[in-house]
Amino acid sequence: MTTELAGKQLLIVAGSSGIGRQLAQDAVDQGAQVTITGRSADAVQAVAASIEGTVATAVVDLSNEESIAELADELSRREVVVEHLISLANAPAKAPVEKLEREAIVRAFDAKVIGALLLVKHLRPTVSVTLFSGIVAWRPKAGMAVTATTNGAVAFLAQTLAVELAPVRVNAVSPGIIDSGAWDGVGKDKLFADTAARNPARRIGTTRDVSTAVLAAITNPFLTGTVLHLDGGARLV
Numbered sequence: 001m002t003t004e005l006a007g008k009q010l011l012i013v014a015g016s017s018g019i020g021r022q023l024a025q026d027a028v029d030q031g032a033q034v035t036i037t038g039r040s041a042d043a044v045q046a047v048a049a050s051i052e053g054t055v056a057t058a059v060v061d062l063s064n065e066e067s068i069a070e071l072a073d074e075l076s077r078r079e080v081v082v083e084h085l086i087s088l089a090n091a092p093a094k095a096p097v098e099k100l101e102r103e104a105i106v107r108a109f110d111a112k113v114i115g116a117l118l119l120v121k122h123l124r125p126t127v128s129v130t131l132f133s134g135i136v137a138w139r140p141k142a143g144m145a146v147t148a149t150t151n152g153a154v155a156f157l158a159q160t161l162a163v164e165l166a167p168v169r170v171n172a173v174s175p176g177i178i179d180s181g182a183w184d185g186v187g188k189d190k191l192f193a194d195t196a197a198r199n200p201a202r203r204i205g206t207t208r209d210v211s212t213a214v215l216a217a218i219t220n221p222f223l224t225g226t227v228l229h230l231d232g233g234a235r236l237v
């Protein structure tokens with residue numbers, strides 16, 4: 001199939017997450033050369049094997065700069081020049097402030113903010129960077145101070161990197177509630193029903209809703225420094 005993504009190199013960090021896996025599948029379907037990463041080689045290889053088509057895998061832990069530098073070396077050994085970098089990494093620290101542990105807070109910032117900066121530092125993507133924010137930055141909730149703050153930081157990071165890395169384009173994607181697997185086992189039926197009843201879109205999101213928007217964003221040459229809200233309008237109500 002000939003598409004704008006045919007032959008393009010995509011690196012999807014945390015590509016074994018629900019949204020990341022869908023993105024990898026859809027990018028491969030459009031002819032892209034895709035590498036997905038996880039923190040465990042076995043786990044990420046299992047996800048790659050579940051994708052129809054060819055997906056390369058690599059290992060990286062964003063809480064460790066050496067691991068990020070090793071990923072850059074490994075990709076260079078494979079002669080992969082990262083054109084589009086997408087990071088979905090997320091290590092949420094959800095708790096009331098009085099119960100928050102410093103290590104959990106740092107892990108959350110490593111996954112979304114510090115890790116994103118270090119990925120850009122070591123990988124030098126040549127066309128676009130897409131970072132994952134999230135609705136709670138715009139709709140604060142008790143117990144979500146760290147998640148809201150990391151997601152908010154991602155939005156500001158995207159706009160400042162868009163200026164610094166130009167003409168490489170940098171955007172953030174802010175999902176609302178998405179049926180990605182992340183909510184399985186945490187009372188998702190009630191959460192999904194309540195969210196769908198309130199959202200202007202009157203439903204929750206699918207991983208495909210997000211992957212379609214990411215692929216549109218990375219191929220749009222005039223889109224940079226912005227946040228794409230994929231939340232069914234949830235932040236408005």
Ligand SMILES: NC(=O)c1ccc[n+]([C@@H]2O[C@H](COP(=O)([O-])OP(=O)(O)OC[C@H]3O[C@@H](n4cnc5c(N)ncnc54)[C@H](OP(=O)(O)O)[C@@H]3O)[C@@H](O)[C@H]2O)c1
Binds near residue numbers: 038087177
């Ligand atoms: N699903 C939603 O409703 C929703 C809503 C708002 C925002 N988002 C955002 O959308 C993105 C994807 O969400 P999702 O639901 O598909 O996935 P997710 O369940 O949040 O998974 C994120 C992945 O991040 C990886 N990770 C955690 N710490 C890491 C680290 N130090 N280094 C590298 N990777 C690390 C983990 O992968 P491994 O264990 O394989 O390494 C984990 O599977 C996330 O950024 C999330 O915050 C999602």
